[in-house]
Amino acid sequence: MMLNADRVYPVLLPLVSLTGVLLLWELCGRLGLINPLFFPVPSLIFLAFFGMLADGEIQTNLSITLFRVFVGFLIGTIPGITIGLLMGVSEKTRLFLDPIVAATYPIPKLAIFPLLMVIFGIGELSKIMAIAFGCFFITLINAMGGVRNINKVYFEVAKNYGASKTQLFTRVVLPASLPMIFTGIRIALGMSLIVVVGVEFVSANHGIGAMIWNAWQTFEIEKLYVGIFICAILGILFTLVLKKIEHRTIPWVGQLAHPGEE
Amino acid sequence: MKLACRHISKIFGEGEKATRAIDDISFETTEGEFLCILGPSGCGKSTLLKIIAGLLKPSSGEVCYSGNNHAGPMNSMVFQEHGVFPWMNVMDNVAFGLEMRGVPRKERYARSLDFLKRVGLSKHAWRNPHELSVGMRQRIAIARAFVNNPEILLMDEPFGSLDAQTRLILQAELLKIWSDHKKTVIFVTHDIDEAILLGDRVLVMTSVPGRIKDVLSVGIDRPRDIDLENTPEFLALKTKIWNSIRLEVERSMTGDHDDA
Numbered sequence: 001m002m003l004n005a006d007r008v009y010p011v012l013l014p015l016v017s018l019t020g021v022l023l024l025w026e027l028c029g030r031l032g033l034i035n036p037l038f039f040p041v042p043s044l045i046f047l048a049f050f051g052m053l054a055d056g057e058i059q060t061n062l063s064i065t066l067f068r069v070f071v072g073f074l075i076g077t078i079p080g081i082t083i084g085l086l087m088g089v090s091e092k093t094r095l096f097l098d099p100i101v102a103a104t105y106p107i108p109k110l111a112i113f114p115l116l117m118v119i120f121g122i123g124e125l126s127k128i129m130a131i132a133f134g135c136f137f138i139t140l141i142n143a144m145g146g147v148r149n150i151n152k153v154y155f156e157v158a159k160n161y162g163a164s165k166t167q168l169f170t171r172v173v174l175p176a177s178l179p180m181i182f183t184g185i186r187i188a189l190g191m192s193l194i195v196v197v198g199v200e201f202v203s204a205n206h207g208i209g210a211m212i213w214n215a216w217q218t219f220e221i222e223k224l225y226v227g228i229f230i231c232a233i234l235g236i237l238f239t240l241v242l243k244k245i246e247h248r249t250i251p252w253v254g255q256l257a258h259p260g261e262e
Numbered sequence: 263m264k265l266a267c268r269h270i271s272k273i274f275g276e277g278e279k280a281t282r283a284i285d286d287i288s289f290e291t292t293e294g295e296f297l298c299i300l301g302p303s304g305c306g307k308s309t310l311l312k313i314i315a316g317l318l319k320p321s322s323g324e325v326c327y328s329g330n331n332h333a334g335p336m337n338s339m340v341f342q343e344h345g346v347f348p349w350m351n352v353m354d355n356v357a358f359g360l361e362m363r364g365v366p367r368k369e370r371y372a373r374s375l376d377f378l379k380r381v382g383l384s385k386h387a388w389r390n391p392h393e394l395s396v397g398m399r400q401r402i403a404i405a406r407a408f409v410n411n412p413e414i415l416l417m418d419e420p421f422g423s424l425d426a427q428t429r430l431i432l433q434a435e436l437l438k439i440w441s442d443h444k445k446t447v448i449f450v451t452h453d454i455d456e457a458i459l460l461g462d463r464v465l466v467m468t469s470v471p472g473r474i475k476d477v478l479s480v481g482i483d484r485p486r487d488i489d490l491e492n493t494p495e496f497l498a499l500k501t502k503i504w505n506s507i508r509l510e511v512e513r514s515m516t517g518d519h520d521d522a
Contacts, residue, residue: 153344156317160339161359161410171361175349252348252392 040222045229048222057211062230065200065207068124069192072131077188080139081181087140088147089173101140109134109191110198117203127199134195135188142184146177179253182246189238197231208234263327263413263446265314266290270323272309282471283309287323289465289474291414294444298457300507301467302514307450308342310472311418314448315339327413335359338412340403340420346391352378353387355402359410377405380439397428401435408439417449421456430488433459441485454503458496459486466506469514476506 022042028034029041052058087094087101113130120126150173158172200209212227246253270287273280284306291297301307312318314325315337327336338359339345346355353374354361360370378384381401383394391399400420407415421429437460440447451457457464458480466476482495490496 151344153341154347156312156339157341157345157347157358158362159317160315160337161406162335162362164362167362171350171358172347175347178349250349252390 037221040225045222045225048220049226049229052223052226058226058230061206061208061211064204065196065209068127068200068207069131069189069196072128072196073135073188073192075128076132076135077139077185080136080188081143081184084140084143084181084184085147085173085177088144088177089169094144101137105137105141109195113199113202122203127196127204130199131192131195134191138188138191139181139184142180142187143177146180146184147173149180150176178250182242182250186239186242189242190235193231193235193238264291264293265414265446265448266326266328267310267314268324268326270310270313270320270325272306272313272318273321284313284472287472287474289477291446291448294446296440296447296449296460296462298461298464299448299450299467300454300457300464300503301452301472302469302507302511303452304514305467305469305510306472307452307467308418310467311339311416311448311450314414315416334411334413335363336412337414337416338407338410339416339418340400340407342419343396343400343423346399346402346406348391351388351390352383352394352402355391356405356409358406374405374409377409377439380408381405381435395428397424397432400424400432404432404436404439408443408445413446415445415447417447419450419452421453422451429456434487436460437484437486454500454507455491457503458482458499459488459490464503466503467510469510475510476503478503478506 025034025039026041026043029036029039049058083097087097109130112133113126116126116129116133120129154172154176155168158168163171196207197209197212200207201213204210208227208230212224212231215221215223215227266288267290268288271285272283274283275281287310289297299307299310309318313320316325317339347358350358353371356374356378357365357370360373361367365373375384375387378387381404383398383401383405386394386398391402394402400423403420407417421432424432433456449457449460451460461480464476464478464480465474466478467473468475478499480499482490482493482499
């Protein structure tokens with residue numbers, strides 16, 4: 001049976017390159033070309049991974065981290081998008097709030113974490129709030145930009161066809177700014193991962209970040225790699241899921257330039 | 263429904279940077295007339311149309327609608343391009359004006375479908391605009407304007423971004439729909455052939471600031487089609503308009519404008 005090369009290559013080639021790198025790594029380790037203290041061979045990492053899976057270490061830490069990420073993401077993103085849209089629509093709101101956003105946005109989210117611990121205690125809330133802050137600003141700025149970048153023609157069409165303020169918002173402003181809102185969400189999810197690992201490094205007993213940190217302190221190098229590996233998988237999964245949602249919600253993005261191409 | 267523009271001027275900006283886009287434009291349309299506004303690029307034709315649509319306020323002068331009582335909207339505009347919403351399917355785009363006026367879904371879909379059939383898009387009703395060609399998207403915009411049933415249709419170079427063949431087909435379609443409904447149309451274009459083919463009268467504008475240079479009656483019998491372009495009367499009119507507009511085009515290219 002002949003398989004269509006155009007369809008096989010996109011699956012085959014990445015697989016080949018990935019397994020190639022792993023094999024090369026394994027080989028170099030076995031031959032003593034790289035220091036196993038820093039670069040344990042992949043087979044040992046996989047062994048550690050399955051061991052951690054068997055005693056539930058991964059599941060516990062992963063669920064705690066995911067809980068923090070999602071709650072923090074929601075707490076940050078919902079007001080972020082809402083206020084961003086409002087600032088995009090209303091010039092007065094924008095003029096009023098813009099200086100505050102401009103002053104607070106550039107502060108690295110991890111830098112305010114100690115302050116958050118003072119305010120919200122050293123429990124879950126301070127960690128969740130750190131993630132929320134990271135998501136808040138990035139989604140706010142993108143939602144605002146989304147509204148402000150809407151092609152003027154759409155507003156003219158809406159006005160000419162007699163749209164009320166509510167209709168203008170629900171039928172034009174909101175859908176037209178969705179592409180940039182999604183950009184904000186994508187960056188916010190990436191940011192959540194960075195922040196959650198960061199705060200778990202310094203102030204948590206559980207979670208993927210804590211797991212990596214403990215592995216470093218006890219010098220269990222394989223576990224350290226497992227942690228990094230899980231972070232990578234999370235990042236990829238987030239992106240994939242979001243892409244699926246984007247494809248369904250804003251199917252026109254990136255395709256307007258190529259009409260009739262199917 | 264008649265429309266009268268009286269001494270309309272528009273100045274953009276203030277003080278030193280102020281530029282006069284259009285200057286003292288006055289004209290009237292008659293009932294059911296197809297009026298083409300022809301001018302070189304940047305002469306303020308779109309500005310004039312937006313003032314008529316109420317999207318821009320004139321710096322001076324006024325736009326008057328007069329005539330029998332009307333229930334529907336005064337005017338509906340067909341925009342140059344990108345006027346079709348990519349987040350709505352074809353049907354919702356066409357029904358947009360009706361939706362804004364609170365027409366129930368069932369009724370607005372039925373009325374929209376009627377016009378979708380006329381522009382040959384009925385089988386694409388539930389697709390999204392990005393899946394269609396540029397020409398089809400302009401058909402959506404035209405159907406949307408007609409189904410809104412306005413007193414006056416305003417068209418801002420609706421075929422400007424189309425290739426020559428698609429443009430011919432859409433011009434013919436537009437003439438056909440228009441002859442069925444006899445709406446007053448104000449059609450902005452920079453294409454002399456298009457202006458003669460479509461218009462009852464052609465209003466020629468100067469380059470910046472846009473003034474009315476000439477008003478010509480086309481006086482060619484309808485129905486018209488593309489073969490018209492080889493007739494002596496068409497060519498005579500084309501020459502006449504070209505002579506009138508040539509200087510303006512040259513001036514707009516060299517940037518040799520009157521002071522504001």
